[in-house]
Amino acid sequence: MGRFIKESTREYLLQLARVSSMGLAMVIATVLGLAAGYVVDRYFGTQPWGFFIGLGMGIVAGFRNLYVLYKRTEASQERMDKEKKQGK
């Protein structure tokens, strides 16, 4: 690592970490939003509203997580491509 891992391998590992967290990040954000809405409903008695607003927030947060991860992965891929061209 560092002195044992090459630069390209490091980028691949970072991409692995990001991409492997994509699925979990989306599902968990949705469920968290839903749970937060449900708890708000239980405490304030605003029956259907908290649930659906929380669900919507959760879904948006899930997709935002996906988008951020995708942006970061794309940037790292571009950096790798540039380095490859310079190497040749």
Added chain:
Amino acid sequence: MEHPLMLLGLLFEAVGLGDFFHHYPNVVYSWLIMLFLMVAAKLAVGTVKMIPAGGQNFFEALIGGFEDFAVDVMGEHGRPYYPLVATLFIYILCMNWMGLLPGMFSPTSNINTPLSMALVVFIFYNFIGIKEHGFRYIKHFLGPIWWLSPLMLPIELIGHFSRILSLTFRLFGNVLGEDLVLVILFVLAGVFFAPLPMMFLAIFTSFVQAFIFSLLTMLYIAGSLEEAH
């Protein structure tokens, strides 16, 4: 899940703490790992020499290599924080690998152990963000456009809290699944050494899980160190 045989359990029952052990085997086994790591570190670098030999060589290569890697990922600003990341990596790796020894048990296959570590990571990277940016750290939660910020705040908060759960569930699920596969293969065809090929795979997946946990910790710390977009 009740593990078939736990060696430390016999020891604890002999002392009269069997009840405690059977309630919290994960705590007891993580104590064992802590003890092992402390003794190994003490033996290896108790007397630091100018020309390293044996254990000191190994630890210097491991920690030094990890420091280089962490600084590459987090940038020069992240150098003060790499001890946490390296500690988490070594600790999780030892815990994952311990489940492969007969009579032992992975503390990470109980959901409380990964959750405790994920909470430490969550609190730590937010603390770093507040320490680095002061009150302006809140800009990390407000999104790029100012008039959208009331909408972005809950969304970003959900995103940040989902990190705890995703760290927890990834580690817990992978290690528990690996242990269950080993146990099932052992019950089905233990006489023919059926779990053996799976164990080789498990060595690799344990390493990958420990590595990804520490890598994500680095990414989160790097994210809280950088300026808000």
